[in-house]
Structures are given as structure tokens and as C-alpha cells.
Amino acid sequence: MHYGYFNGTIAPTDQLAVGVTDLGLLRGYGLFDYFLTYNGRPFQWDWYWERFQNSATRMHLPLPIGKSETYAILMTLLERSIAAGAPADMAFRFVMTGGYAPDSISVERANLLILTEEIHPVPQIHYDQGVKVILDEYVREMAEVKSTDYKRVILMAQAIKSAGASDLLYQKGGEISELSRSNFFIVKGDRLITPNRNILHGITRRTIIQLAQNDFKVQERPLMLSELYDAEEAFTTSSTKKVLPITQIGELTVGEGHVGPKSKFLLERFNELVKNW
Amino acid sequence: MHYGYFNGTIAPTDQLAVGVTDLGLLRGYGLFDYFLTYNGRPFQWDWYWERFQNSATRMHLPLPIGKSETYAILMTLLERSIAAGAPADMAFRFVMTGGYAPDSISVERANLLILTEEIHPVPQIHYDQGVKVILDEYVREMAEVKSTDYKRVILMAQAIKSAGASDLLYQKGGEISELSRSNFFIVKGDRLITPNRNILHGITRRTIIQLAQNDFKVQERPLMLSELYDAEEAFTTSSTKKVLPITQIGELTVGEGHVGPKSKFLLERFNELVKNW
Structure with missing residues (x-):
């Protein structure tokens, strides 16, 4: 209880x-x-x-x-x-x-x-295989404030399910912001890129940025949809998702379509941190 | 009770x-x-x-x-x-x-x-003198749905009070939509003009349009800020406000700055209707 x-x-x-x-x-x-x-x-x-x-x-x-x-x-x-x-x-x-x-x-x-x-952990299979998200043209009102306004994702629940996806990736005018309840990152070479506008500044996002400092060039900046095409890896971060690989974004397969080494590396760093918290 | x-x-x-x-x-x-x-x-x-x-x-x-x-x-x-x-x-x-x-x-x-x-009626003085509203660049998400999303007006409560106003008039890109919890009309000659986009379709609005048919040319159409400058009268409609004259919109005085005859006429028609409901 x-x-x-x-x-x-x-x-x-x-x-x-x-x-x-x-x-x-x-x-x-x-x-x-x-x-x-x-x-x-x-x-x-x-x-x-x-x-x-x-x-x-x-x-x-x-x-x-x-x-x-x-x-x-x-x-x-x-x-x-x-x-x-x-x-x-x-x-x-x-x-x-x-x-x-x-x-x-x-x-x-x-x-x-x-x-x-109770914590509802993400099933292991999603870490092993990555998840699919679908694009949604939307930007959260007062995105920086963790208001209770989550109408959009509840409204889109059926569309997400029909697409065999697990969440929405919001974009507006081609600029990516965040998922419905988590942040977004892509990996290109040694660069880790994450949107910095119209987002809720996630604490897991902040933790990952800190953990990544020694091994990546971290770029917090506007991220366009067009940059997804040559992303090697993508993942999302949140308290419950930790570092969850995204292998499919709508019709687009990210990189090789399987979980990449850098997402795995960051998830391991995160797991080490929390193990000794 | x-x-x-x-x-x-x-x-x-x-x-x-x-x-x-x-x-x-x-x-x-x-x-x-x-x-x-x-x-x-x-x-x-x-x-x-x-x-x-x-x-x-x-x-x-x-x-x-x-x-x-x-x-x-x-x-x-x-x-x-x-x-x-x-x-x-x-x-x-x-x-x-x-x-x-x-x-x-x-x-x-x-x-x-x-x-x-309990009904909270608008004080008589507001019907006698009209009210002031301030402009706010905003459009309600899913405006046509009467969702519980009224964050904006609560967030702006202090700004409304500081301006000596009683509500917000929403506009986006120069196009007027509605007040925070009521609809908007202007009067020019025998024309009654009310926005038809990005609004909640008010039942009092619908009632007024019906009551006005014989005496006005009613136009439901996009309404631009620029059209306020030669409006003779303006008012807002809702269940509790009925037909409430607006005499000031931000820095702009509407018409002569006092309650006009056509707003009064429509309020009277409305009061007759509800008296015999």
C-alpha cells in the first residue's frame, strides 16, 4: 500500500x-x-x-x-x-x-x-529492440513548465497504438522539441544533439548531458527533422525510461534500425550512477 | 445548500x-x-x-x-x-x-x-458603463472543445487586474477569436460581426445571432484587430454575462466610449426571451 x-x-x-x-x-x-x-x-x-x-x-x-x-x-x-x-x-x-x-x-x-x-519500469525488450515513435505537429503550451496539460498524448492514444508506436515525437514547422513525456537526443559520430527550445528541461536529460561530457560533444540547440536522416542513433530520456533507444520514427528507420552502442553506453553510465545513489 | x-x-x-x-x-x-x-x-x-x-x-x-x-x-x-x-x-x-x-x-x-x-450575476454597473478588456496574443488549443484548459486567464489574472480590466480578448496574428470565457461581437451600422474561427461556439452567442436576425445583418467571419477602430459598439456574450458591453479594448476606446443602443437592444431581447423561458 x-x-x-x-x-x-x-x-x-x-x-x-x-x-x-x-x-x-x-x-x-x-x-x-x-x-x-x-x-x-x-x-x-x-x-x-x-x-x-x-x-x-x-x-x-x-x-x-x-x-x-x-x-x-x-x-x-x-x-x-x-x-x-x-x-x-x-x-x-x-x-x-x-x-x-x-x-x-x-x-x-x-x-x-x-x-x-509504484514504479512502472519499461519492459526489457524495449531496451533490447528500441521503440517506435510517430511524429506529431504540436508544441506544448508553456513547455518549460511541468503543467498538468497532457491532453495531446491522451487524445492521440489510439493513433499511437494503431501505428504500433509507443509515443509521440513533437515537431512544429520542422523543428523537433520533445516526446510527450520525455526528452529527445540523437547521436552523430561523437556528437550528442538534443533540442533546447519548447521543451521541458528534464532532470534525466540534465543527468545524461553531465554523464556524457567526457565522451561526447554535447550540443543543446534547435534540431530539425531533416537531421534525423543521417542520425546514427536516437533515444529518449525520462525518470522511468532512463535512456530508451528509438529505432523507428514514423516511416524512418534510425541508423541501422537496431539499438546502437552509444545509447547502450549512456544507459550503462546512468545505471551505474543510480546503483550507487 | x-x-x-x-x-x-x-x-x-x-x-x-x-x-x-x-x-x-x-x-x-x-x-x-x-x-x-x-x-x-x-x-x-x-x-x-x-x-x-x-x-x-x-x-x-x-x-x-x-x-x-x-x-x-x-x-x-x-x-x-x-x-x-x-x-x-x-x-x-x-x-x-x-x-x-x-x-x-x-x-x-x-x-x-x-x-x-449559485449564479454569480455581473454587477449592474458593468451593464451601465461597459467593461474594459485587454488584448492577449493567444489562441486556445482545441478552441471548439469546451475542455477544462483555462490556464491562460488564471495565469494572466494579475495583468488583467493591474490594467483595471475584467478579461482578456484573444488575438493571434491580428485575428480576434474570443474572450477567455465568452464570445465577442462588434456592431457597425446594421452589421453585427462575430468571429467564427478558433472559438468555442457559445450557446448565448447562438441565441443572440438568432435574436438579431430581423434587425441586423449578422456576419460570422474572421475579424481583424484593424476592424476595431471603426466599430461603433462591442460586446461579449456568455451564460452569465448575457450581452455585456465592452467600451475599452486596451488603449482603444470603442465608439463613443459608452454603452451603445444596439448592445442595449440585444440585451433587452435576451432578457425578454429568458423571462418567458
């Missing part, structure tokens, strides 16, 4: 509920964040907290609690969830909304929810 | 709550609708139901209940709310989300919420 926190109360997640005048529910006014623990410790906590704070500022929602208080809540949730039978490593999800609005539009005080969740 | 309905249960609104894996809350995947009763009867019910159904279809969410069952629920909510002391006329708010998702992304079955709410 997993425990969660809502506005000061800690309880089993299935006992938590949000009142119906919440602006996240009524008006889509909410932001979130999501990260894992390794060895019982929140991974890259400082970076996640910084990002969450930044999203909150950009959405004009003052955080109701500070960093150390939040960390203490994480530890309590971890402890209680494990005591109730949850596996030692889990995911944390923060959701902060515009709070309850009697007039259904004005922000008074944010609602803050912190959930622990 | 007001009553609401949630997935088959009827209870006082403040006793209703939504579980924390709801996709409206976690992912902004939700749609809604909102309408008033006059003389205890839902205003333009057939049109609202049609629109709600259309929004649901476009968001790939099958409606869990049909029209007559829904209408029976409305009647029960109305009755119970009035018995509990609510005024005879009230507002209904429908909110339908992607439902509970254990994996936080996949739709299984929609959650449907129907709330009754």
Missing part, C-alpha cells in the same frame, strides 16, 4: 480525495513533478525541487511548504509505504493546483498533493 | 470529492459545460447537451449516461437544492474527465460530475 500527503494530511493514497471546486480539476490549472527513489533516496532531489519551485513561480502559485519540510514528508511517506508493504524503491508525484475556488476561477491558496506510487 | 452528482451518487456538493488518480486532475484531461436555469428550467438544454456530446466525442470520451437520464438528474439536483434552501434559479456545471488511471495516463472510464451552483 502507498501513502500520500494532501494539504497537511498523510493517509493511504486511496483514502485521499480532492474537493470538486479544485482549479486543477475545473480549469486545468495545475503543475506537477515526478521522480524516483534509488536505494531509498530521492534521485536528484535538489534538481527536482528547483524545477518544481520554478514551475510554481511561473504559474504564480506560492509553495505552501519549504524544501526541508517537503523532504521530511517524503521520508515519512517512504517509511509508511514500506511499512505497509510497498517495495523499497518507489516514485513520488507532486501535484499542485490553483486550489479551491468558490467562484471557479480565482486562486486563493494552492492545493498540494504528494503521492507515492 | 447545493447538490451535485458524481458517477451515480447524489450528495451535497461539499461532500463530493474526486480520487487523486483522476486524469482531469493529473493530466488536465477533462471537458465541461455550464448553463443556467430560468424559471426553474435549464436554458437551451437541447443545444447545451448537443455541445457537451460534441466535446465528449472530440475528446474520445464516451458519455456514461444519455440525455433523458441526465435531464432527470438535473431535475433531482434542482429539487433537492431548492429543498435545502438554494434560490430557485441556479447554474449547472458538467465536468467530465478521463477518469481514474492507475498508470496516470490511460483512459478506462470517464468520471462525470454534475454540480449545481
Whole structure:
């Protein structure tokens, strides 16, 4: 069983509920964040907290609690969830909304929810064979803010499934930004290229860029669709996906169509890092 | 006290709550609708139901209940709310989300919420003096669908207030679409002009177009910012605003800067219609 926190109360997640005048529910006014623990410790906590704070500022929602208080809540949730039978490593999800609005539009005080969740790891076969994504002409509104706006990918669920794909790769006017919930990289020789505009700045992306410094020339810059044609490898990064190879983008086969050595190398570096976290 | 309905249960609104894996809350995947009763009867019910159904279809969410069952629920909510002391006329708010998702992304079955709410009428002084709006370069994603995505106007709340304005008028590339939660019209001579693209097709807009047929040439067409300069009158329409005159758009004074006779005329026609609804 997993425990969660809502506005000061800690309880089993299935006992938590949000009142119906919440602006996240009524008006889509909410932001979130999501990260894992390794060895019982929140991974890259400082970076996640910084990002969450930044999203909150950009959405004009003052955080109701500070960093150390939040960390203490994480530890309590971890402890209680494990005591109730949850596996030692889990995911944390923060959701902060515009709070309850009697007039259904004005922000008074944010609602803050912190959930622990089971990790849903990507099946090994996807790391072995790579995944397919399909292109979608779209750019996320306020892409830099981890708002709760994920309408697009849910709306496109059937199209993704029909194409035998696992996700969308967003592009607009030929410029690639990101996948629906993860970042995008290509490899060309010793260059690692990743878009820097209209993206959510992923913490795993940042971790990979750091891990790659010694072995690659990392370029954070606008990336055009046309550059996919001579990419040797492509992969996507996120908390749960880590470094997940992409071998097919719509009709285009990436490189040789199988998982390349550089994606594997970076996944290994990442796995080493988290093993000793 | 007001009553609401949630997935088959009827209870006082403040006793209703939504579980924390709801996709409206976690992912902004939700749609809604909102309408008033006059003389205890839902205003333009057939049109609202049609629109709600259309929004649901476009968001790939099958409606869990049909029209007559829904209408029976409305009647029960109305009755119970009035018995509990609510005024005879009230507002209904429908909110339908992607439902509970254990994996936080996949739709299984929609959650449907129907709330009754107190009506918040626009103060008379705004009808007497008109209101100010400010321009905002923005276009709603999936504007035709009444999704719960109202981030923009909440984000801009401080800017609206600082300008002494009451709302945003959206334009993109010089083309006007709508206000944040209502439609836009201008009057030039006997022409009534209202944008027809990138808008939510308001039921009050539709009602006004119908009421105006005999006295105006109604043009539903793209409307450019440049056309505001010789507009004689401007107004906005919505369930709660009815026909609300706009006398100031950013730095621009509309017409003579006071409420014009044609806006007044249309508001009177509207008030007559609802009086006998």
C-alpha cells in the first residue's frame, strides 16, 4: 500500500480525495513533478525541487511548504509505504493546483498533493529492440513548465497504438522539441544533439548531458527533422525510461534500425550512477 | 445548500470529492459545460447537451449516461437544492474527465460530475458603463472543445487586474477569436460581426445571432484587430454575462466610449426571451 500527503494530511493514497471546486480539476490549472527513489533516496532531489519551485513561480502559485519540510514528508511517506508493504524503491508525484475556488476561477491558496506510487519500469525488450515513435505537429503550451496539460498524448492514444508506436515525437514547422513525456537526443559520430527550445528541461536529460561530457560533444540547440536522416542513433530520456533507444520514427528507420552502442553506453553510465545513489 | 452528482451518487456538493488518480486532475484531461436555469428550467438544454456530446466525442470520451437520464438528474439536483434552501434559479456545471488511471495516463472510464451552483450575476454597473478588456496574443488549443484548459486567464489574472480590466480578448496574428470565457461581437451600422474561427461556439452567442436576425445583418467571419477602430459598439456574450458591453479594448476606446443602443437592444431581447423561458 502507498501513502500520500494532501494539504497537511498523510493517509493511504486511496483514502485521499480532492474537493470538486479544485482549479486543477475545473480549469486545468495545475503543475506537477515526478521522480524516483534509488536505494531509498530521492534521485536528484535538489534538481527536482528547483524545477518544481520554478514551475510554481511561473504559474504564480506560492509553495505552501519549504524544501526541508517537503523532504521530511517524503521520508515519512517512504517509511509508511514500506511499512505497509510497498517495495523499497518507489516514485513520488507532486501535484499542485490553483486550489479551491468558490467562484471557479480565482486562486486563493494552492492545493498540494504528494503521492507515492509504484514504479512502472519499461519492459526489457524495449531496451533490447528500441521503440517506435510517430511524429506529431504540436508544441506544448508553456513547455518549460511541468503543467498538468497532457491532453495531446491522451487524445492521440489510439493513433499511437494503431501505428504500433509507443509515443509521440513533437515537431512544429520542422523543428523537433520533445516526446510527450520525455526528452529527445540523437547521436552523430561523437556528437550528442538534443533540442533546447519548447521543451521541458528534464532532470534525466540534465543527468545524461553531465554523464556524457567526457565522451561526447554535447550540443543543446534547435534540431530539425531533416537531421534525423543521417542520425546514427536516437533515444529518449525520462525518470522511468532512463535512456530508451528509438529505432523507428514514423516511416524512418534510425541508423541501422537496431539499438546502437552509444545509447547502450549512456544507459550503462546512468545505471551505474543510480546503483550507487 | 447545493447538490451535485458524481458517477451515480447524489450528495451535497461539499461532500463530493474526486480520487487523486483522476486524469482531469493529473493530466488536465477533462471537458465541461455550464448553463443556467430560468424559471426553474435549464436554458437551451437541447443545444447545451448537443455541445457537451460534441466535446465528449472530440475528446474520445464516451458519455456514461444519455440525455433523458441526465435531464432527470438535473431535475433531482434542482429539487433537492431548492429543498435545502438554494434560490430557485441556479447554474449547472458538467465536468467530465478521463477518469481514474492507475498508470496516470490511460483512459478506462470517464468520471462525470454534475454540480449545481449559485449564479454569480455581473454587477449592474458593468451593464451601465461597459467593461474594459485587454488584448492577449493567444489562441486556445482545441478552441471548439469546451475542455477544462483555462490556464491562460488564471495565469494572466494579475495583468488583467493591474490594467483595471475584467478579461482578456484573444488575438493571434491580428485575428480576434474570443474572450477567455465568452464570445465577442462588434456592431457597425446594421452589421453585427462575430468571429467564427478558433472559438468555442457559445450557446448565448447562438441565441443572440438568432435574436438579431430581423434587425441586423449578422456576419460570422474572421475579424481583424484593424476592424476595431471603426466599430461603433462591442460586446461579449456568455451564460452569465448575457450581452455585456465592452467600451475599452486596451488603449482603444470603442465608439463613443459608452454603452451603445444596439448592445442595449440585444440585451433587452435576451432578457425578454429568458423571462418567458
